[in-house]
């Protein structure tokens with residue numbers, strides 16, 4: 672979480688039309704919950720634009736990029752690869768090892784989430800295949816729980832820089848303030 676070693680999220684696969692909102696939400700969730708960067712497949716340009724727009728307005732640092740070689744990105748990753756899958760080891764059993772690799776050993780993490788069927792190569796390339804429960808659900812939910820476990824809740828306190836606007840938390844109602852108006 673903007674510490675020394677990076678946490679990046681790779682969205683594997685994107686079916687235009689059907690996956691538009693899910694791919695965008697993978698990026699928004701990665702940003703909101705402490706990842707440094709998201710990599711989208713190169714047919715997900717609309718999701719990239721949306722995430723970049725949110726980052727412009729609500730702050731960063733956060734990077735969104737397209738990749739034409741997601742499997743190559745996994746193979747060439749200089750760090751450790753965590754693949755989120757309902758078939759994997761239980762997150763509560765492996766989170767401490769993953770956290771130690773990231774925080775103590777300083778390994779960059781690539782968190783991989785799928786859309787449709789994920790090829791077996793990914794299971795083999797991953798350092799950890801991790802299940803957030805071993806029940807089928809969603810890449811967005813799996814990513815959110817995993818990031819919160821990885822950062823042990825510290826991501827909820829993060830400061831946002833270069834934001835144009837900021838939400839003021841309220842018991843009732845909605846308030847969004849321009850950052851320039853306050854400073």
Ligand SMILES: C[S@@+](CC[C@H](N)C(=O)[O-])C[C@H]1O[C@@H](n2cnc3c(N)ncnc32)[C@H](O)[C@@H]1O
Nearest residue numbers: 755756757784785789802803806808809810813
């Ligand atoms: C809708 S699922 C489809 C998975 C596909 N049927 C397969 O065999 O890989 C899309 C993605 O959600 C994530 N996902 C779904 N359930 C999960 C779970 N229980 N734990 C972790 N990730 C999960 C995985 O990243 C998965 O690739």
